[in-house]
Each structure stands twice: as structure tokens, then as C-alpha cells.
Amino acid sequence: MAFALSEERDRELRQLLERYPTKAAACIPLLHLCQDQAGYIGDEVIEFVAHRLDLPPAHVKGVVTFYSLFNQHPVGKHQVWVCRTLPCALRGAEDVIKQCEKKLGIHIGETTANGKVTLRTAECLASCGTAPMMQVDKEYFENLTHDRVDEILSRLMESKR
Amino acid sequence: MIRRTDFLTKNYGVPNGWSLSVYEKTGGYEAAKKALAMTREAVVDEAKKANLRGRGGAGFPMGVKWSFMRPHPTKPAYLVINADEGEPGTHKDRTLMELNPHSVVEGCIIGCYGIGAHVAYIYVRDELHLSKARLWGAIDEARAKGYLGKTPFGKDYPVEIYVHTGAGAYICGEETALLNSLEGKRGEPRLKPPFPAQAGAFGCPTTVNNLETIAAVPTIFTIGGEEFSKYSSLHYLNDGGVRLFGINGHVKKPGVHELAVGVTIRELVEDIGGGVLGGRRILGVIPGGSSTPILRADEKVNAPDEKSPLHPWHGKSVLDVPLGVDTMRGIGTMLGTCCVTVLAEGTCPVLAMHNLMQFYRHESCGQCTPCREGGAWLLGTVEKILDGHGTMADLNTLTDVANNIMGNTICAFGEGTAMPALGFIGKFRKDFVAYINGERKRSDARLTIS
Ligand SMILES: Cc1cc2nc3c(=O)[nH]c(=O)nc-3n(C[C@H](O)[C@H](O)[C@H](O)COP(=O)(O)O)c2cc1C
Ligand code: FES
Numbered sequence: 001m002a003f004a005l006s007e008e009r010d011r012e013l014r015q016l017l018e019r020y021p022t023k024a025a026a027c028i029p030l031l032h033l034c035q036d037q038a039g040y041i042g043d044e045v046i047e048f049v050a051h052r053l054d055l056p057p058a059h060v061k062g063v064v065t066f067y068s069l070f071n072q073h074p075v076g077k078h079q080v081w082v083c084r085t086l087p088c089a090l091r092g093a094e095d096v097i098k099q100c101e102k103k104l105g106i107h108i109g110e111t112t113a114n115g116k117v118t119l120r121t122a123e124c125l126a127s128c129g130t131a132p133m134m135q136v137d138k139e140y141f142e143n144l145t146h147d148r149v150d151e152i153l154s155r156l157m158e159s160k161r
Numbered sequence: 162m163i164r165r166t167d168f169l170t171k172n173y174g175v176p177n178g179w180s181l182s183v184y185e186k187t188g189g190y191e192a193a194k195k196a197l198a199m200t201r202e203a204v205v206d207e208a209k210k211a212n213l214r215g216r217g218g219a220g221f222p223m224g225v226k227w228s229f230m231r232p233h234p235t236k237p238a239y240l241v242i243n244a245d246e247g248e249p250g251t252h253k254d255r256t257l258m259e260l261n262p263h264s265v266v267e268g269c270i271i272g273c274y275g276i277g278a279h280v281a282y283i284y285v286r287d288e289l290h291l292s293k294a295r296l297w298g299a300i301d302e303a304r305a306k307g308y309l310g311k312t313p314f315g316k317d318y319p320v321e322i323y324v325h326t327g328a329g330a331y332i333c334g335e336e337t338a339l340l341n342s343l344e345g346k347r348g349e350p351r352l353k354p355p356f357p358a359q360a361g362a363f364g365c366p367t368t369v370n371n372l373e374t375i376a377a378v379p380t381i382f383t384i385g386g387e388e389f390s391k392y393s394s395l396h397y398l399n400d401g402g403v404r405l406f407g408i409n410g411h412v413k414k415p416g417v418h419e420l421a422v423g424v425t426i427r428e429l430v431e432d433i434g435g436g437v438l439g440g441r442r443i444l445g446v447i448p449g450g451s452s453t454p455i456l457r458a459d460e461k462v463n464a465p466d467e468k469s470p471l472h473p474w475h476g477k478s479v480l481d482v483p484l485g486v487d488t489m490r491g492i493g494t495m496l497g498t499c500c501v502t503v504l505a506e507g508t509c510p511v512l513a514m515h516n517l518m519q520f521y522r523h524e525s526c527g528q529c530t531p532c533r534e535g536g537a538w539l540l541g542t543v544e545k546i547l548d549g550h551g552t553m554a555d556l557n558t559l560t561d562v563a564n565n566i567m568g569n570t571i572c573a574f575g576e577g578t579a580m581p582a583l584g585f586i587g588k589f590r591k592d593f594v595a596y597i598n599g600e601r602k603r604s605d606a607r608l609t610i611s
Contacts, residue, residue: 019323019325024345029326062346063347069287069328070328070329086249086410086517089609123520124331127252
């Protein structure tokens with residue numbers, strides 16, 4: 001089925017296009033808009049972006065595969081990213097990762113059976129001074145403790161959305 | 162010497178400290194008003210006097226960079242602000258965006274005017290959603306007041322600022338990769354020359370400044386370039402002013418602090434960071450992001466030559482050298498982003514290197530063979546050593562591979578991978594050998610200390 005942006009997101013796209021001297025420059029922000037709506041970037045989204053920005057689909061596909069935040073396949077409703085890089089690792093990131101795996105019953109890179117949560121590791125998220133940390137969807141959780149991680153994940157698993 | 166200042170951080174912690182009203186209560190936007198009444202040349206001269214060394218990692222003097230911008234007969238110019246903040250161990254720009262976004266907006270107005278641009282793009286890594294929201298908030302507030310738009314402060318010099326976002330790629334912090342990403346392409350670095358000042362964003366003359374660099378600009382125009390520079394005890398080395406110092410890893414009080422340039426690593430760890438966790442001794446310190454080679458706590462400065470900028474510290478511990486661009490270079494590392502990562506005694510340096518090599522392996526853009534393949538070799542070989550299957554030949558392979566990355570890649574990511582690798586191998590050779598001899602096992606290795 002052909003992809004189309006919601007009315008509100010389409011308005012955002014038009015605003016985007018006014019910011020740059022070329023249409024192509026809107027490629028990454030537009031891909032974000034599409035992913036926010038569809039959850040991942042499938043072939044129909046690539047066709048849509050290519051068409052709207054007058055770009056070859058291969059260009060768009062090249063962009064999608066370059067950046068790690070673009071999902072090329074469906075993922076869970078919620079995204080959990082635990083930072084694994086050295087400064088966080090020095091303050092216990094490894095334990096946070098293990099705790100998340102255990103609590104969610106999945107390994108890094110997997111999605112819970114109910115499709116709710118995808119768990120991944122991230123590289124340094126600019127919170128090394130408040131390590132260890134994790135990102136849940138668009139929110140940062142810093143200075144994590146065992147109890148705090150437990151609470152965050154419980155809330156996420158119980159959430160209605 | 163520790164000298165605390167609060168030019169950039171005075172509203173950190175103040176309720177709504179990021180809003181225009183709070184910013185203006187303490188003199189906000191007066192600097193832009195002042196700068197826009199000057200000639201462009203005078204603005205660049207004042208910026209030069211500040212001796213502000215780029216806060217993004219390379220330490221290039223900001224004013225000098227601005228002076229490379231020449232009006233082009235047909236093309237517009239651009240100011241691009243680098244807020245990709247992805248260098249492991251770096252956590253300072255984010256605090257400015259979240260807690261003092263108006264300093265960024267004001268800096269952009271002055272910067273645009275100084276280099277002859279009418280548009281600034283602030284490239285923020287996508288994960289920093291709060292940072293982006295605060296920046297947009299500040300931009301909207303400034304526009305509503307007429308500080309942005311067609312006639313900022315009544316001057317016929319239109320300025321617009323836009324926030325642009327990445328999508329998760331450390332390499333996009335490299336300035337030419339960032340420009341490609343801004344143009345909607347894969348974030349692959351470009352060959353230089355041409356430099357951005359000749360052909361940058363959209364093929365037009367462009368200045369790329371780090372976010373902290375531009376946020377410091379209003380301070381320069383408030384107190385004067387020379388005054389700003391003189392805050393630093395390294396003013397005489399053209400390394401001026403005040404900056405944000407980060408401290409993380411095994412310290413009691415990690416955080417971000419605004420201090421005059423000139424503080425030493427020991428002062429940062431002991432006095433600002435509250436000392437090492439568990440009262441332990443320092444094993445090593447990474448001075449400014451993971452690409453800067455580690456310093457061992459027991460290293461001494463060797464600078465017998467009186468002409469060397471390091472001579473005043475000859476024979477002293479490297480931890481007692483002030484954190485500066487040239488001083489850190491002088492002791493074989495780099496100041497980088499000025500965010501210090503501390504490793505306490507008891508941490509396994511082989512495991513630490515392994516952690517970082519995973520990062521570089523993951524983040525190489527893959528354009529250049531030495532970096533793409535070399536990164537994988539480095540990771541694979543440390544892994545083998547950690548697992549107890551390594552030989553002395555593998556240790557030499559590590560050094561060889563790292564040396565063959567150095568200087569053989571389009572951008573400095575290659576050096577950023579190889580230099581820390583060489584640092585760990587050279588300075589902690591005994592630890593690597595212990596794994597090879599079977600004296601140490603991966604299952605006993607720790608990065609955390611209790
Ligand atoms: C691999 C790599 C990553 C970089 N990442 C960043 C970054 O996240 N933020 C930044 O400001 N500069 C980064 N830089 C440095 C930029 O290329 C550039 O020097 C800097 O943005 C210039 O600004 P400044 O002169 O104000 O420091 C990086 C460089 C390399 C080689
Ligand atoms: S290392 Fe985890 S946020 Fe920097």
C-alpha cells in the first residue's frame with residue numbers, strides 16, 4: 001500500500017522544505033517524520049520520500065541504511081536503549097544491560113513477545129557525567145540504580161500504549 | 162589553578178533558566194546588539210583576541226577560522242553549529258542546549274554577522290530531544306522579539322536559525338560528514354581541500370563551529386576579547402578564556418563545571434570531582450574524549466628543553482599539567498573536548514580498550530579501507546587476547562594495524578581509533594602480556610570498582 005503522511009506531518013514537511021536551499025536536505029528530517037508515523041522505514045516509505053524530494057530511491061535507501069536510528073524492519077512500540085560505552089561501563093552499564101535482559105526476558109536486539117519493547121544498546125549518548133543511563137523512546141533516564149531501572153521497565157510493560 | 166566562573170552557567174539550576182526573560186535579566190542579547198553595531202572586520206578582530214580554541218576537539222582558534230570567510234560573488238555563506246556531541250566521554254554541549262540555549266542563539270547572531278552569513282543551521286544529534294526542544298524554544302522567543310528575522314535589533318541584516326537533526330552516527334560529528342548529512346546524504350567525510358570556508362554546506366562558503374564555541378561568543382563581546390582570554394592561565398600560549406570541563410568515570414562527583422582554562426587534571430579529579438571512588442588511586446585518565454590517548458597516573462613530564470611549552474612542568478606528574486590544547490599535545494595526548502574520564506586502580510585497561518574498539522568498529526563509516534578493516538582487526542585481536550588465545554605476535558599485530566591506519570584515511574576518525582589503541586597497548590603492555598601468558602582471565606576483568 002502506498003505510504004502517505006498524516007495531515008499534520010505533511011504540514012511539518014512543508015515547513016521543513018522552506019528551511020533549506022535544496023529539497024534533498026529535508027531527507028533525514030522527513031525520514032524521521034515517516035518513521036514516527038509508521039514505526040519503521042519500509043520500501044513504500046522510501047518510494048514516498050524519493051518521490052516527494054525528487055531523489056532516486058537508491059539515494060534514500062543509502063541514507064536509511066547509513067544511520068543507526070532508522071529501523072529497516074518493524075520494532076516494538078517502545079524503544080529502550082542502554083548506553084554501553086566506556087564511561088557508562090565504568091559505572092555499571094553492564095549490570096543495567098543484564099537487568100533489562102532479565103526483566104524483559106529478551107536479549108539485546110530483540111523485541112518482547114507482546115511487541116511492546118525493543119531492547120538495544122547505544123553508543124555514548126552524551127550523558128557520561130550522569131552514568132549509567134538509558135533512553136526510553138524520547139526520554140533520558142540518568143544516574144540509574146537497580147530500583148530505578150526496575151521501576152522504569154515495570155511502568156513501560158504495564159503502560160496502555 | 163582552579164578559578165570558577167559562571168558566564169555560561171549562571172542560570173543552570175535557576176527555574177526556567179533557559180527562558181528569554183531569565184536570560185535578559187542578566188544582560189542577555191546586549192552583546193549581539195553591541196556586535197551588530199560594529200563593522201564585520203571589527204567583530205572578527207575581537208573574536209581573534211579572545212584566543213578561543215575550538216571546543217569541538219581540534220582546538221583551532223575560532224577567530225582565525227572566521228577570518229577565512231570571504232564574500233562570494235554569487236553564493237551565500239552559512240554558519241553551521243556542530244552539536245553532534247558523540248565523542249565518548251563528552252557531555253558538556255548538551256548542558257548548554259538544555260540550560261542556556263539563548264547563549265547559542267545570541268552566539269549564532271553574532272557569528273552569522275561576523276562571517277557574512279544569514280542562515281545558521283544547528284546540527285543536533287537526534288537522541289537529544291530535550292536539547293532540540295529548548296533550542297527551538299529559544300529561537301521562537303528570539304524571533305518573537307525581533308532579534309531574529311529581517312532586522313535583528315533594527316539592523317538591516319537578516320538572520321535565521323534552524324535546528325537540523327541527525328539520525329545516529331558518530332561520524333557526523335566530523336565537520337565534512339556533518340555537511341553531507343545536512344545536505345541529506347550519507348554522513349561520509351569529504352576530502353579536504355576544499356575546506357568548508359571555500360566549499361561547505363550546499364557548496365557554499367561555510368564556517369563550522371562547535372556548540373560550546375558559539376555559546377561563548379556573547380561572553381567575548383560582553384567583556385571584550387582580550388579580557389576573556391586573560392581569564393586563562395594559558396593566555397600566553399594563545400589558549401584563552403573559560404570553558405566547560407566535564408568529569409566522568411570513577412570519581413565521586415561526576416559533572417560539568419565552568420572554569421578558567423588552566424586547571425590541572427589532578428585538581429579536576431580531586432577538588433572538582435571529589436576524588437576517586439572508594440578512595441582508590443588513579444590508574445589512568447583519558448583527557449578529552451575516547452579518541453585522546455590515555456595518560457597513566459605515574460607518567461612524568463619530560464621537557465628538559467627550556468623553549469618547550471612544557472618545560473615549567475619538567476619532571477612533574479602529567480596530572481599536574483594544566484589542561485590546554487598545546488600542553489596536552491606536548492605530553493603526547495590531546496585536550497580534545499576537555500571532558501576527563503577517570504579509571505581507578507583495579508580497572509582492566511585491556512577490557513577498557515576492548516570497549517572502545519567496539520565503539521570504533523561500530524562507527525566507522527566504511528569509506529576508507531584502513532579504518533574499516535583496521536578497526537575490525539583491532540577489535541578482533543584484543544578480543545582474542547582477552548579470551549586467552551593471544552600470542553606475542555598478536556600484540557605486534559595490534560601496533561602494526563594501528564600504525565597503518567594513522568595518516569591513511571580521509572578524516573581524523575582513523576587517528577581517533579589508532580591513537581587510543583596505541584596508547585593502551587604502549588602504556589599497559591604488561592596487562593596485555595598477562596592475558597597472553599595466562600596469568601589473567603577475562604572472567605576476572607572488571608571495568609567497575611566496588
Ligand atoms: C570522528 C570525529 C568526530 C567529531 N565529533 C565532533 C562532535 O561531536 N562535536 C564537535 O563539535 N566536533 C566534533 N569533531 C570536530 C569537528 O570536525 C570540527 O573540528 C569542529 O566541529 C569544529 O568546531 P570548533 O572549531 O569550534 O571546535 C569531530 C571530529 C572527528 C574527526
Ligand atoms: S558513555 Fe554513556 S553516555 Fe557517554
